[in-house]
Amino acid sequence: MAKRRHNFNAGPAALPLPVLEAAQASLFEHGGAGAGILELSHRSADFEAVADDCRARIGDLYAIPDSHEVLFLQGGASLQFAMVPYNFGPGGAYIDTGTWSSKALAEARIIATAEGIWSSAEGGYRAVPEEHAQPKAPEGATYLHYTANNTIYGTEYHYVPEADAPLVCDMSSDFMSRPVDVSQFALLYAGAQKNAGPAGVTVLIIDKRYSRTFRGSPTVPKILRYKTQAEKGSMYNTPNTFGIFAVGQVAKWVQDHGGLEGMAKRAEAKAGALYAALDAHPLCTGHAVGHSRSRMNVTWRMQSEAQEAAFLAAAADAGMMGLRGHRSVGGLRASIYNAVEPASVEALIDLLARFEG
Numbered sequence: 100m101a102k103r104r105h106n107f108n109a110g111p112a113a114l115p116l117p118v119l120e121a122a123q124a125s126l127f128e129h130g131g132a133g134a135g136i137l138e139l140s141h142r143s144a145d146f147e148a149v150a151d152d153c154r155a156r157i158g159d160l161y162a163i164p165d166s167h168e169v170l171f172l173q174g175g176a177s178l179q180f181a182m183v184p185y186n187f188g189p190g191g192a193y194i195d196t197g198t199w200s201s202k203a204l205a206e207a208r209i210i211a212t213a214e215g216i217w218s219s220a221e222g223g224y225r226a227v228p229e230e231h232a233q234p235k236a237p238e239g240a241t242y243l244h245y246t247a248n249n250t251i252y253g254t255e256y257h258y259v260p261e262a263d264a265p266l267v268c269d270m271s272s273d274f275m276s277r278p279v280d281v282s283q284f285a286l287l288y289a290g291a292q293k294n295a296g297p298a299g300v301t302v303l304i305i306d307k308r309y310s311r312t313f314r315g316s317p318t319v320p321k322i323l324r325y326k327t328q329a330e331k332g333s334m335y336n337t338p339n340t341f342g343i344f345a346v347g348q349v350a351k352w353v354q355d356h357g358g359l360e361g362m363a364k365r366a367e368a369k370a371g372a373l374y375a376a377l378d379a380h381p382l383c384t385g386h387a388v389g390h391s392r393s394r395m396n397v398t399w400r401m402q403s404e405a406q407e408a409a410f411l412a413a414a415a416d417a418g419m420m421g422l423r424g425h426r427s428v429g430g431l432r433a434s435i436y437n438a439v440e441p442a443s444v445e446a447l448i449d450l451l452a453r454f455e456g
């Protein structure tokens with residue numbers, strides 16, 4: 100335990116200790132199955148129970164209505180950049196709030212027609228649209244795609260966009276961090292490796308009108324159709340069994356800690372304290388504009404790269420990891436996902452208070 104550092108990685112990222120302990124215990128023998136979790140057939144009743152439990156917990160957390168269902172896929176959020184246009188068809192509208200949404204749009208354009216309708220690229224991706232000035236999808240758009248939390252730039256939507264078109268959301272880096280009415284979405288997807296589990300599993304909450312009816316071209320491979328995956332209970336091919344187990348354990352931990360409301364409070368307290376410390380620090384300037392500040396990834400610059408390097412060195416000495424900003428923004432970034440303990444954020448705030456350049 101002494102060797103574990105304050106983990107501010109952007110993803111894969113910190114996981115709750117009880118999840119690691121449950122994984123450790125299940126590696127050797129899982130729940131009376133006579134074999135470890137990595138050794139169970141995905142077709143066995145023992146693993147079916149693991150997948151059902153994970154689905155049920157996510158269903159409980161988000162109060163998922165009968166109109167929607169949960170899928171567990173692979174290929175990361177990046178595969179969804181392709182699956183969305185393959186399944187929703189041409190004519191998607193995209194809001195560009197940073198690298199991942201630009202990549203989603205670029206991928207869609209390879210597959211079909213898709214239009215960027217708003218971008219904060221010019222200002223260095225410091226903001227998402229303000230709630231009172233939301234970009235509208237053009238008439239006839241087949242879907243509106245946005246990125247709820249921009250991991251690299253540290254910006255986040257604090258509202259669900261109004262959409263005339265079916266709403267599609269990349270929620271990779273703030274999934275399970277606050278309550279959301281999932282009935283507003285045609286699809287939300289999240290690579291699990293930030294807030295929800297390990298790398299290698301993508302969680303989808305999808306409206307059955309899109310998962311049970313295929314609307315794309317007949318040339319789309321079967322494996323890339325939501326319908327194929329939904330009809331096979333996410334087991335058209337061998338799923339990431341261990342990843343699904345771990346996501347279920349994370350969902351259990353979230354349930355045990357006040358559910359999504361509990362996570363929202365925890366996130367607001369941690370992020371609020373860290374932003375207050377940064378705002379008060381003479382050497383620090385936040386990257387995101389006020390209304391767009393992320394509760395998950397806090398990004399900032401110091402006055403010089405030399406100060407930033409000195410701060411990173413001091414942080415490493417103080418037992419911290421993962422604070423270097425993404426190469427496209429530079430500076431510093433603290434990813435303070437659900438599993439990052441308030442004590443780790445307090446340690447970072449203490450270090451900032453002592454740091455004079």
Ligand SMILES: Cc1ncc(COP(=O)(O)O)c(C=O)c1O
Pocket residue numbers: 110174175176177178199246248249250251269270271272290
């Ligand atoms: C918001 C967001 N979308 C998409 C991705 C890409 O995810 P993956 O590597 O799982 O494809 C990331 C990865 O950091 C992300 O933060």
